[in-house]
Amino acid sequence: MRKNEVATREAYGQALVELGAEFPEIVVLDADLSKSTMTAKFAAAYPDRFFNMGIAEANMMGVAAGLAASGKIPFASTFAVFATGRAFDQVRQSIGYPGLNVKIAASHAGVTVGADGASHQSIEDIALMRTIPGMTVIVPADASETREACRAAVLHRGPVYLRLGRQPTPVLREKWGFQIGRATQLRDGTDVTIVACGVMVNVSLQAATLLEDEGISAEVLNMSTLKPLDITALLEAARRTGALVCAEEHSTIGGLGSAVSQYLASEYPVPVKCVGIRDSFGQSGSAAELMEFYGLTPQAVAKAAVEAVGMKRRK
Amino acid sequence: MELDYDLMRRKARVIRRHVIEMIGEAGSGHPGGSLSCADILAALYFGLMRLDPSAPDWADRDRFILSKGHAAPALYAALAERGFFPVDWLKTLRKLSSRLQGHPDMRKTPGVEASTGSLGQGLSFACGVALAGRLDGSERVTYVLLGDGECEEGQVWEAAMAASHYKLNRLVVFVDHNGLQIDGPVEKVLSPEPLEDKWKAFGWDVQRIDGHDVKTICGAVRSALESPWPRPHCIIADTVKGKGVSFMEGQVDWHGKAPNQEQVRMALKELAADEEK
Numbered sequence: 182m183r184k185n186e187v188a189t190r191e192a193y194g195q196a197l198v199e200l201g202a203e204f205p206e207i208v209v210l211d212a213d214l215s216k217s218t219m220t221a222k223f224a225a226a227y228p229d230r231f232f233n234m235g236i237a238e239a240n241m242m243g244v245a246a247g248l249a250a251s252g253k254i255p256f257a258s259t260f261a262v263f264a265t266g267r268a269f270d271q272v273r274q275s276i277g278y279p280g281l282n283v284k285i286a287a288s289h290a291g292v293t294v295g296a297d298g299a300s301h302q303s304i305e306d307i308a309l310m311r312t313i314p315g316m317t318v319i320v321p322a323d324a325s326e327t328r329e330a331c332r333a334a335v336l337h338r339g340p341v342y343l344r345l346g347r348q349p350t351p352v353l354r355e356k357w358g359f360q361i362g363r364a365t366q367l368r369d370g371t372d373v374t375i376v377a378c379g380v381m382v383n384v385s386l387q388a389a390t391l392l393e394d395e396g397i398s399a400e401v402l403n404m405s406t407l408k409p410l411d412i413t414a415l416l417e418a419a420r421r422t423g424a425l426v427c428a429e430e431h432s433t434i435g436g437l438g439s440a441v442s443q444y445l446a447s448e449y450p451v452p453v454k455c456v457g458i459r460d461s462f463g464q465s466g467s468a469a470e471l472m473e474f475y476g477l478t479p480q481a482v483a484k485a486a487v488e489a490v491g492m493k494r495r496k
Numbered sequence: 497m498e499l500d501y502d503l504m505r506r507k508a509r510v511i512r513r514h515v516i517e518m519i520g521e522a523g524s525g526h527p528g529g530s531l532s533c534a535d536i537l538a539a540l541y542f543g544l545m546r547l548d549p550s551a552p553d554w555a556d557r558d559r560f561i562l563s564k565g566h567a568a569p570a571l572y573a574a575l576a577e578r579g580f581f582p583v584d585w586l587k588t589l590r591k592l593s594s595r596l597q598g599h600p601d602m603r604k605t606p607g608v609e610a611s612t613g614s615l616g617q618g619l620s621f622a623c624g625v626a627l628a629g630r631l632d633g634s635e636r637v638t639y640v641l642l643g644d645g646e647c648e649e650g651q652v653w654e655a656a657m658a659a660s661h662y663k664l665n666r667l668v669v670f671v672d673h674n675g676l677q678i679d680g681p682v683e684k685v686l687s688p689e690p691l692e693d694k695w696k697a698f699g700w701d702v703q704r705i706d707g708h709d710v711k712t713i714c715g716a717v718r719s720a721l722e723s724p725w726p727r728p729h730c731i732i733a734d735t736v737k738g739k740g741v742s743f744m745e746g747q748v749d750w751h752g753k754a755p756n757q758e759q760v761r762m763a764l765k766e767l768a769a770d771e772e773k
C-alpha cells in the first residue's frame with residue numbers, strides 16, 4: 182500500500198464508528214465478514230448495537246428491514262455479490278418495496294477483489310440495485326468521499342446502496358462536499374467529458390492527462406451517485422463538450438454507462454462511449470492485472486475519448 | 497386483561513364472511529389459507545394484542561406480521577373490524593388504486609406492519625422488529641403467521657436460527673398447519689415434517705394446538721409468554737384449509753381460486769348458519 186492510499190471499505194469502517202457515537206439509532210449487521218467489510222470496528226466500539234447474522238444474507242436483509250420499520254438505522258454489510266445477488270428478493274421485497282431506511286453497505290465490489298475470482302467479483306450489483314424503485318445508489322471515488330457518503334446516507338431517509346472496494350486507492354481529495362445526487366467536476370475540459378465512478382475516477386483523471394498530451398481537453402466528472410443521476414451536470418457536460426465517455430468497474434450492461442446513455446439519448450443525444458466490463462465474468466489475478474486485462478486503464482479510457490471526439494466531428 | 501372468547505368466536509365468523517365476500521367481489525384471491533387462519537387472527541386482534549387503532553404508530557404496540565401474505569383478506573378483515581379503517585374499504589380489495597393490495601403493503605394499509613407476499617421473509621423481518629423492541633427496552637410482543645408450505649423456504653430457518661441465537665423470547669410464531677400448499681399436500685410436495693422436532697432443534701419453545709379453538713390459542717400464547725426460558729416461541733396450529741365452508745375444507749383447489757356468485761351465496765349461508773349455533 183502506497184502512502185495516502187486507503188480502501189473505501191476501510192473508510193466505511195471508520196465512518197461507522199464516528200457516526201455511531203452521534204446517532205444512537207444506528208445498528209450494524211454483518212454476515213460473517215465483519216473483518217473484511219470493516220464493520221468489526223463498529224462491533225468493537227458498540228457491541229450492543231452490532232448483530233452478526235451469520236452466513237445467512239437473505240435473513241440479514243429481512244432483519245435489517247424489521248429494525249428500520251421500528252425506527253433504527255441499520256447498516257447491513259457483506260460482499261457486494263452476496264448483498265445484491267444472493268439476497269436480491271429480500272432487498273426488493275422487504276426493503277425496497279416498503280422504502281425502508283436500510284443502508285446496504287457492500288464491500289469487495291468489482292474485479293479489484295482480485296485473487297478470489299469471479300465468484301466473489303460483483304460486476305452486476307449496480308444494475309440490480311438501480312432497478313429497485315426508490316433505491317439510492319452511491320459509488321464513492323475514494324476514502325474521504327466514502328466518509329461523507331456514509332453521513333449523507335444516515336441523514337437520508339430511505340434505502341441506500343453503498344458500493345465499496347477492497348483495494349486501497351489514492352485519496353483524491355480531503356473534502357468533497359458530497360451530496361446525494363450531485364456529481365463533482367474534478368477537471369475542466371472542452372472536447373470531451375469523462376463521467377466516472379469508484380476506482381475509475383482516478384483512472385479517468387490519468388486518462389485526461391494522457392489526452393492533454395494529444396491535444397484533447399477532457400473534463401472529468403465524478404458521478405458518485407448513480408441514482409438519482411445528476412442530470413443537470415450531465416446535460417451541461419453534453420452541451421459543453423458534446424461527447425462523453427463513461428467509465429466504471431462494472432458490467433457495461435446496466436451500470437453508469439447505461440444510465441448516462443439512456444438519459445442523454447432521450448434528452449440531448451451526443452456520442453457516448455462506455456468503458457467497463459464487457460459482458461463477461463471476472464477471474465483470479467491481482468487487482469492491477471485484472472484492471473489491465475478488462476481494459477479499465479487510463480489508455481483504454483483515453484482511446485474511448487478519442488473515439489467519442491471523432492464521432493462528434495463526423496457530424 | 498379479560499379475554500372475551502365469545503367476542504373472538506363471533507369475530508372469527510365475521511372475518512370468514514368478509515373473506516368470502518371480498519374474494520368473490522375481487523374475482524381472485526386465496527380463500528383456503530385465509531379461512532384457516534381466521535381464528536388465530538380473531539384471538540390476536542380481539543384478545544391478545546395490545547393495540548390502539550387510533551394510534552397505529554404507537555411505539556409499544558404489539559406487532560403482527562403476516563408472513564404468508566396471500567392470506568391478506570383475513571388480515572384486512574381483522575383490521576377493519578378492529579377499527580383500523582372503514583369496513584367499506586374491504587370491497588376494494590385487489591382493485592386499481594385500492595389501499596388493500598393483493599398482498600399486504602405496510603405503506604398503503606393502516607395496521608399492516610410488513611409488506612409481504614414473497615414467502616419466507618416475514619420471520620426475518622419480525623426478528624428485526626423484536627430486536628429493536630429489545631434495544632428500546634419495550635415489552636411488546638411480535639407475532640408472526642407462517643404457512644406450513646412456507647416452512648420449505650430456507651430463509652425461514654435462517655431466521656429461526658437467528659431468533660434463538662438472539663434469545664428473542666418476545667417473539668411468537670404461529671404455523672398455520674393446514675397440510676396443504678398449491679401443488680398438493682405439504683407432505684407430498686416437499687415435506688418439512690416433523691415440524692415440531694425441527695423448531696425444537698432450532699432452539700425454540702414449541703407447542704402444538706388446535707388452531708380453531710380461540711381459548712386454546714390464547715392459552716398457548718399466555719403460557720409461551722410466561723415461560724421462564726429465554727427462547728422464541730413456536731405454536732404449531734393444526735387447522736383445516738378452507739375452514740368454515742364445507743365445499744372448500746381440505747380442498748387443495750381452493751387455495752387460490754375465487755368463488756363465483758352462487759358459491760359465495762352458499763358459503764355465506766353456511767357461515768350464517770354457523771352463527772346461530
Ligand SMILES: Cc1ncc(C[n+]2csc(CCOP(=O)(O)OP(=O)(O)O)c2C)c(N)n1
Nearest residue numbers: 529613614615643644645646672676677678
Ligand atoms: C417465494 C414465493 N414462492 C412462491 C409463492 C407462490 N405461492 C403463494 S401461496 C403458496 C403456497 C403456500 O402454502 P402454505 O404456506 O402452506 O400456505 P397456506 O396453506 O396457509 O395457504 C405459494 C407457493 C410465493 N408467494 N412466494
Ligand SMILES: [Mg+2]
Nearest residue numbers: 644645676677
Ligand atoms: Mg398450508
